[in-house]
Amino acid sequence: MAERNHMTARKVLLDDMHALLAPERFKDFTVNGLQVEGSDRVTRIMSGVTASQALLDEAVAWQADMVLVHHGYFWKNEPVAITGMKQRRIATLLAHDINLVAWHLPLDAHATLGNNVLLADRMGWQVKGVLDGEMGQGLLYHGEMTECSQQTLAQQFQQRLDHKPLMISGHDRPIRRIAWCTGGAQDMIIEAAEAGVDAFVSGEVSERTTHLAREMGITYYAAGHHATERDGIRALGVRLAQQHDVEHRFVDIDNPV
Structure with missing residues (x-):
C-alpha cells in the first residue's frame, strides 16, 4: 500500500458534513451520512453520483478510505436482505475498510x-x-x-x-x-x-x-x-479536500439515464 502522509479522522469529516448539510431538515427516502463504516482515518475520498460496483472498484484500485455519493443504499421500501448485488457491494466496502457516505436531498437543496x-x-x-x-x-x-x-x-x-x-x-x-x-x-x-x-x-x-x-x-x-446531479457531490468532495487534510478524486461512471 502507498505511504499515507496525510489523514483526517472520519468523525471530523462527518461532523463537518452534518453541520453543512443539516439532514435533520429533510424527510428523505434513505439514510443520509455514514451508511457503511470503514476506516476511522481517512486520507483519500472518492466521489461519484451513485455507489455502483463500478465506482467501488475504482475506489479499491485508488485505495480510497471513503466513497462519497449522492445515491447510496438502504432506500425506503427496498428489500432488507443483504443478498446478491447488495451483498457484493457491501462486501467490497467491508473487505477494503472503505466508508460509504451518502447525501441525497440535503445535497440537492444546499x-x-x-x-x-x-x-x-x-x-x-x-x-x-x-x-x-x-x-x-x-x-x-x-x-x-x-x-x-x-x-x-x-x-x-x-x-x-x-x-x-x-x-x-x-x-x-x-x-x-x-x-x-x-x-x-x-x-x-x-x-x-x-x-x-x-x-x-x-x-x-x-x-x-x-x-x-x-x-x-x-x-x-x-x-x-445522472447528468443533472454530477456537480453537487463533486463540489462537496472538493470542499472536503480544501478544508481537511485529505485527497479527493471524482469519478464519473457513465449513465445515459
Whole structure:
C-alpha cells in the first residue's frame, strides 16, 4: 500500500458534513451520512453520483478510505436482505475498510454546493428563489434565463451537460421564466406550472408527465438524472479536500439515464 502522509479522522469529516448539510431538515427516502463504516482515518475520498460496483472498484484500485455519493443504499421500501448485488457491494466496502457516505436531498437543496444551484450556474440561469410547496422541502428552485426558443434551450442542455434532453412542449412561447429540480422530480411539474413559469426541468420523465405538460401549458425538459446531479457531490468532495487534510478524486461512471 502507498505511504499515507496525510489523514483526517472520519468523525471530523462527518461532523463537518452534518453541520453543512443539516439532514435533520429533510424527510428523505434513505439514510443520509455514514451508511457503511470503514476506516476511522481517512486520507483519500472518492466521489461519484451513485455507489455502483463500478465506482467501488475504482475506489479499491485508488485505495480510497471513503466513497462519497449522492445515491447510496438502504432506500425506503427496498428489500432488507443483504443478498446478491447488495451483498457484493457491501462486501467490497467491508473487505477494503472503505466508508460509504451518502447525501441525497440535503445535497440537492444546499444553497452553494447543491445540485440545483450548481445546475443553474452551469446553465447560466439567475436564481430567484425556492417554491416550497407540498413536495418542496426547499428543492424546487425558480429563476430567469436569457429568453430563447424552446429548441435553443434543448441545445444548451446537450452542450453544457453532454446529454441530449427529452423535450415535451406545452406551449409555443419562448422560454424565460424557469423552474427546476434535479434527478427524479418530474412530478414537481404541477407546482412549477401553478407558479406560472414557462418551463420546468428535472432529470427523468414518466408517462404521465407528457399529459401534465400539455394540459397545464408548460414545457418540460428531462435533462438526465445522472447528468443533472454530477456537480453537487463533486463540489462537496472538493470542499472536503480544501478544508481537511485529505485527497479527493471524482469519478464519473457513465449513465445515459
